[in-house]
Structure formats: structure tokens, C-alpha cells
Amino acid sequence: xxxxxxxxxxxxxxxxxxxxxxxxxxxxxxxxxxxxxxxxxxxxxxxxxxxxxxxxxxxxxxxxxxxxxxxxxxxxxxxxxxxxxxxxxxxxxxxxxxxxxxxxxxxxxxxxxxxxxxxxxxxxxxxxxxxxxxxxxxxxxxxxxxxxxxxxxxxxxxxxxxxxxxxxxxxxxxxxxxxxxxxxxxxxxxxxxxxxxxxxxxxxxxxxxxxxxxxxxxxxxxxxxxxxxxxxxxxxxxxxxxxxxxxxxxxxxxxxxxxxxxxxxxxxxxxxxxxxxxxxxxxxxxxxxxxxxxxxxxxxxxxxxxxxxxxxxxxxxxxxxxxxxxxxxxxxxxxxxxxxxxxxxxxxxxxxxxxx
Amino acid sequence: xxxxxxxxxxxxxxxxxxxxxxxxxxxxxxxxxxxxxxxxxxxxxxxxxxxxxxxxxxxxxxxxxxxxxxxxxxxxxxxxxxxxxxxxxxxxxxxxxxxx
Numbered sequence: 254x255x256x257x258x259x260x261x262x263x264x265x266x267x268x269x270x271x272x273x274x275x276x277x278x279x280x281x282x283x284x285x286x287x288x289x290x291x292x293x294x295x296x297x298x299x300x301x302x303x304x305x306x307x308x309x310x311x312x313x314x315x316x317x318x319x320x321x322x323x324x325x326x327x328x329x330x331x332x333x334x335x336x337x338x339x340x341x342x343x344x345x346x347x348x349x350x351x352x353x354x355x356x357x358x359x360x361x362x363x364x365x366x367x368x369x370x371x372x373x374x375x376x377x378x379x380x381x382x383x384x385x386x387x388x389x390x391x392x393x394x395x396x397x398x399x400x401x402x403x404x405x406x407x408x409x410x411x412x413x414x415x416x417x418x419x420x421x422x423x424x425x426x427x428x429x430x431x432x433x434x435x436x437x438x439x440x441x442x443x444x445x446x447x448x449x450x451x452x453x454x455x456x457x458x459x460x461x462x463x464x465x466x467x468x469x470x471x472x473x474x475x476x477x478x479x480x481x482x483x484x485x486x487x488x489x490x491x492x493x494x495x496x497x498x499x500x501x502x503x504x505x506x507x508x509x510x511x512x513x514x515x516x517x518x519x520x521x522x523x524x525x526x527x528x529x530x531x532x533x534x535x536x537x538x539x540x541x542x543x544x545x546x547x548x549x550x551x552x553x554x555x556x557x558x559x560x561x562x563x564x565x566x567x568x569x570x571x572x573x574x575x576x577x578x579x580x581x582x583x584x585x586x587x588x589x590x591x592x593x594x595x596x597x598x599x600x601x602x603x604x605x606x607x608x609x
Numbered sequence: 610x611x612x613x614x615x616x617x618x619x620x621x622x623x624x625x626x627x628x629x630x631x632x633x634x635x636x637x638x639x640x641x642x643x644x645x646x647x648x649x650x651x652x653x654x655x656x657x658x659x660x661x662x663x664x665x666x667x668x669x670x671x672x673x674x675x676x677x678x679x680x681x682x683x684x685x686x687x688x689x690x691x692x693x694x695x696x697x698x699x700x701x702x703x704x705x706x707x708x709x
Contacts, residue, residue: 286637286639286640287640289639398643398644417637417640476690477651478651501650520682520683525684525693525696526694526696526697526698528693529690529691529692529694529696532690533690533691533694539690540689540690540691540694541689541690541691542690543687543689543690544684544687544689544690544693545651545653545687546649546653546684547682547684
């Protein structure tokens, strides 16, 4: 089977990697360069703290795959599984509690922490700045850049060509895919995977397939480096603040994004102010630390905040998008599941996320 | 050690490291930056970017115009968080960020 994957981010490369491993002939098309999209602009948080059983399963499988793929492809992902902590203010404490009881019922090793207990994992957090926390000890942080380089290396080793700076157009005949147009040339494929993230709507339109994903812009900044001392990744579900420390020592932090009409990846002053206010309230000790660099990225979110994975009404046209801010947490397992779906025609693991 | 030509002090990269990366296929500026980490350390490219562009030109035969430059990210110089926290936010949609 010949498959074209559109989008060289974690969703596309992971799908390509597993397809190639299972014997398909795969080509990947990236409109810009690898890491241009959300896979190169996110903060690398990894968790399984989802309010959906199938998402939890995908996240757990992804964590396993991070461990195995980095040795398979020979690339250090700078993976650090030192925990993921969600914190919540008064108004969201009940939601967080409900979520944890659901996750525990599904067998996830997650627990409720009181604010002063969070100090055991991060001593400098201001326990007056939130009401409740949920701790997932197996979560953590990964550096997205080597993840993408490693997957690309793995794909190439398996004979998969990756074309960068190659925008393509999907060509459909009747209700079946024909292939992709690269410049004037039509390259024929049996299957086309739409893993174009925030750009996937345009790809769906070319195929004549409905697409309801929303686009969200999120901003992040990094500070100067400190000796590594913050272990977990922290996400405040009430204010949207998130922060973690990279293996290079920088504090990587941002605010959960907002929906936008048009794609725009410009960093804003307004974000810096909002971030600085909240982060200095949550971790007062960081006050004197300087911001080195800020940037923005866009991702797409499927209906009900869930990814969109699977066959569409156009034969051979497959969706692999809508991951929201959880592409790093879900992308590896989603790629593996999609590869099985494409080659076997069926896969119960991701049935729920089917667009049809 | 005498021959070690350091071109990026923040990430401790020598000219040889950059050449090696280019030979491995990271042969455009955006990839080279994201593979080696050059221009992303404390200097934010102020010390290394011109070296990286020069090596890339020499190695690929491209002109500096063709190689281009990476996006310059704000702030130009590091700014402490306590200073930023005193800035004025436009406050669109109030103080709080979106939900997950």
C-alpha cells in the first residue's frame, strides 16, 4: 500500500513510522520545515490525566513508546518522567476531584494532593495560590525537538522519504483519493493521512471532507537557566498557566491558548504580562529570573476536545488531527493505532475518535 | 584542543559540530538551529548566528540571502519577570486564560 502523510509533526511522523514498520510504502510531505508547527513549539508535557478511558489508554501506550522508540531509533528524547501535577483554584477543585476519581476507577495511578503536599514535589510553589492538585507520578516532560528528529530518523531508516518545504494538494476522484499534487506532478497514493494540525482544515477542504476542528493559539516563553530543581510539569487548570524546567535548566512556561479565527504565530506582549503576573504569584521565588525568549504556536482541537482519527467518507482519506495541546501525550500511540487501522481496515482502540 | 573553534558558547558547539550536523542532513538554518540548539541559549543568537550562517554558506555554497536568518524572538534583551508583571495587560477576556 502506498501512503502519503501530510504534515511532518508528531502525528504524521508517528503514523508514517508505524506504517513503514508494518510494510507500507510511505512518503511524508511537510509544507514548511520539520518542527515549524505545534510539535516544534510546545512545552513537552506528558500526561495520562484525561477524562476519557480511550485517551488514557493512548497516553499510557505513548509513554511506553517514548521509552522504546528512543532506543529503537537511537535518539535521546531528553525524556524525564518526574510527574505531572494539575492544580486548580476553588472554582475548579470539584471538577479536578471528579476527574481523579474517574481516572482511579480506570486504574490510573493518580492521586489528590492538598496544596501543602504539592510542596513535597516542588518546594517553591505558593500553596495559597491554588486549592487542590492532582498528581500523576508517571507523567513528565519530553523535549519535542529530538522527538521529531528521532521519528524522522526512524522513518528514513525504514525507507520513508520526508519532503520538507513541500506543500501539496490532495486530489480526489469521485469519492476516492487519487494522490497528491506536488507542483504540476500528480503522485498516486492509495491512502492520504491528514496530519497537518492547525492546517488540517485546508487539507480536508481539498478532499471535500467536512472538518470541524477549532484552531487555538498558545504562547510560551523561557527564562534563563537555573540548576535543575523543578521535577514535575505543572498545569493550572483554572488560570491556564503551565510551567516546567527543561533539561537545559530553563523554566519553560506559558498560558493555555485561546481560539483564533486565523492562524497567527506572533508572540504578544500581553501574554508576557499575564504569564509574569501569574507565575510570580504561583512561584514568588522566580521573580528575579529573566525571560530570554517568547514564541507562539497554533494547534487544532477536535469536537469535545478529542482528537479526530480515522477514515472519512472519501475512501483512502484519513484524519489524524485535532489533538489540542495533547499531541505529545497522545501522538505516538495514535500513530501506531492509525497505522493498524489503515493496513487492517479496523481498529477498536480508536473507533471512538472516528470522524464518521 | 588548540584547534577547537568554538562558534556557540552557550551550547558549547564547535565549527566541526556544525559541519557534522550539516553533513548529517540538517542543512538549512531552521533545522540546524533545532538540531544543535545554536541561537537558543542565553545569547539568543547574538554571538553565534553569524558564524552559523557563514559555515552554512561555505558548506552548501548558498549565499547569505538564500540561507536567511532565524526569527528574532522578543525580548531583545532579557527582562526579569517582576518587571513584566508590572506591565499593563490589554486584559481581553479578563485576567484568566482559556481552559484546557
